[in-house]
Amino acid sequence: MAEPAAVRLKDMLQKDQILSAGHRMCAGCAAPTVVKLMGMALRGPTIVCEATGCLEVATTIYPFTAWKIPWIHVAFENAAAVASGVAEAMTVMREKGRSEYEHVDVIAVGGDGGTFDIGFGALSGALERGHDMVYMVYDNGAYQNTGIQRSGATLPGQETTTSWAGKVEPGKRQRKKPLAEIVAAHKIPYVATVDPYHYRDFVQKFRRALEVEGPAFIHAYSPCPRGWRSDTSKSIELSKLAVEVGIHPLFEVIDGEEWIMSSPSKNLKELKPLEEYWAFQGQFRHLKDPKWDDFKNQVQDQMNHDWELLKKRCGIE
Amino acid sequence: MSEKFDEIPMAGNIIEPGNAMKYKTGGWRAQRPVHNPENCLWIKNGTCGRCWIFCPDMSVRLVEKDNSRSYEYDYDYCKGCGICANECPTDSITMESE
Ligand SMILES: Cc1ncc(C[n+]2csc(CCOP(=O)(O)OP(=O)(O)O)c2C)c(N)n1
Ligand code: SF4
Ligand code: SF4
Ligand code: SF4
Ligand SMILES: [Mg+2]
Numbered sequence: 229m230a231e232p233a234a235v236r237l238k239d240m241l242q243k244d245q246i247l248s249a250g251h252r253m254c255a256g257c258a259a260p261t262v263v264k265l266m267g268m269a270l271r272g273p274t275i276v277c278e279a280t281g282c283l284e285v286a287t288t289i290y291p292f293t294a295w296k297i298p299w300i301h302v303a304f305e306n307a308a309a310v311a312s313g314v315a316e317a318m319t320v321m322r323e324k325g326r327s328e329y330e331h332v333d334v335i336a337v338g339g340d341g342g343t344f345d346i347g348f349g350a351l352s353g354a355l356e357r358g359h360d361m362v363y364m365v366y367d368n369g370a371y372q373n374t375g376i377q378r379s380g381a382t383l384p385g386q387e388t389t390t391s392w393a394g395k396v397e398p399g400k401r402q403r404k405k406p407l408a409e410i411v412a413a414h415k416i417p418y419v420a421t422v423d424p425y426h427y428r429d430f431v432q433k434f435r436r437a438l439e440v441e442g443p444a445f446i447h448a449y450s451p452c453p454r455g456w457r458s459d460t461s462k463s464i465e466l467s468k469l470a471v472e473v474g475i476h477p478l479f480e481v482i483d484g485e486e487w488i489m490s491s492p493s494k495n496l497k498e499l500k501p502l503e504e505y506w507a508f509q510g511q512f513r514h515l516k517d518p519k520w521d522d523f524k525n526q527v528q529d530q531m532n533h534d535w536e537l538l539k540k541r542c543g544i545e
Numbered sequence: 546m547s548e549k550f551d552e553i554p555m556a557g558n559i560i561e562p563g564n565a566m567k568y569k570t571g572g573w574r575a576q577r578p579v580h581n582p583e584n585c586l587w588i589k590n591g592t593c594g595r596c597w598i599f600c601p602d603m604s605v606r607l608v609e610k611d612n613s614r615s616y617e618y619d620y621d622y623c624k625g626c627g628i629c630a631n632e633c634p635t636d637s638i639t640m641e642s643e
Contacts, residue, residue, distance in 0.1 A: 463626075
């Protein structure tokens with residue numbers, strides 16, 4: 229019998245948490261909350277395979293671990309490959325009578341650097357081979373653990389230590405890689421975007437990801453006060469705002485074909501201006517200079533365009 | 546770590562789930578959350594719990610016993626981020642300087 233997902237407070241309080249206190253993520257980091265919500269969706273025995281990055285490093289500083297479920301550290305680029313192997317091994321062990329479990333869920337976790345960039349080949353391969361696993365990226369918009377380097381997930385206008393803002397550059401110029409779309413183009417059974425503020429939506433989607441046969445992908449937004457130069461108390465508010473300005477729209481894609489916009493995004497009358505999102509964060513502070521007005525307008529136009537396109541895909545007028 | 550070399554688990558495996566609890570992070574805190582039960586929805590009717598749900602350090606304790614509810618922080622681990630105070634819909638949490 230599968231354990232139910234915990235979506236209501238009463239059920240959440242009853243369910244075993246998968247991450248303990250005593251981890252050494254920065255104060256106010258959203259990633260442990262993302263993991264907590266992932267845990268609320270679990271249905272039974274689960275193994276997590278995690279690429280290096282803040283969450284991996286700071287939850288498992290030897291000889292301690294904050295994880296309460298089986299967890300394996302892998303290299304930076306191969307979380308999806310290791311998870312493929314674990315999923316297949318568990319199936320074979322059961323067939324040979326060497327595992328007592330009817331079924332074991334396998335989850336790969338990577339940061340945006342580990343997923344959008346360096347682990348992308350391994351991810352694409354795992355999706356194509358069709359292993360029964362969930363891959364979750366926690367996206368904090370840069371290689372935070374090594375000192376805030378730009379990644380494929382870094383936003384236009386965002387300052388990092390490899391996309392400095394200054395006299396001639398407004399931070400990163402390029403757009404963010406549309407990873408959820410690229411993953412959906414692999415025609416896998418399930419893709420969804422989530423954020424910790426909308427926690428019920430998060431848990432329900434993660435549960436669906438576990439339940440489908442074959443690979444599923446979850447793109448979780450994960451504010452990082454250290455790298456974003458934002459107040460530690462604002463991380464959850466920022467994840468809400470990211471949805472409201474359209475940077476992280478919430479949707480699901482079934483079999484790479486059926487696009488469904490989720491209520492928090494669907495219920496928006498219109499997007500809030502990006503300005504409101506930038507205002508909270510030191511990493512966009514330079515954009516206040518009127519010399520970047522043209523650049524800002526371009527970024528806002530692009531955002532509006534992407535939003536209209538997404539609405540069309542989801543069949544919304 | 547006090548184990549002898551032949552007592553360390555093979556391959557550096559950590560075999561005690563959640564033993565990070567032995568490492569207290571409360572000392573990181575510059576501000577502490579203080580709870581006022583008067584308008585708190587958990588105390589009133591057992592709902593809400595947003596502070597508990599969002600706390601990244603599992604430091605909010607919502608306790609229910611014999612139909613009465615209480616609320617506390619685990620200051621051994623709370624890092625004082627202020628997320629609970631920021632997300633509380635009834636302004637029941639204030640951050641005070643340590
Ligand atoms: C092959 C390899 N290159 C570089 C590193 C160093 N390294 C460790 S964590 C990290 C950044 C991870 O960034 P991301 O995946 O976005 O996770 P975050 O730390 O931001 O949560 C890097 C570059 C490594 N461990 N392995
Ligand atoms: S640097 Fe950012 S992502 Fe890493 S632990 Fe700190 S807040 Fe979290
Ligand atoms: S201040 Fe932060 S760490 Fe402390 S209880 Fe509130 S949310 Fe948790
Ligand atoms: S968020 Fe506020 S109202 Fe809700 S349970 Fe916590 S203290 Fe009470
Ligand atoms: Mg990152």
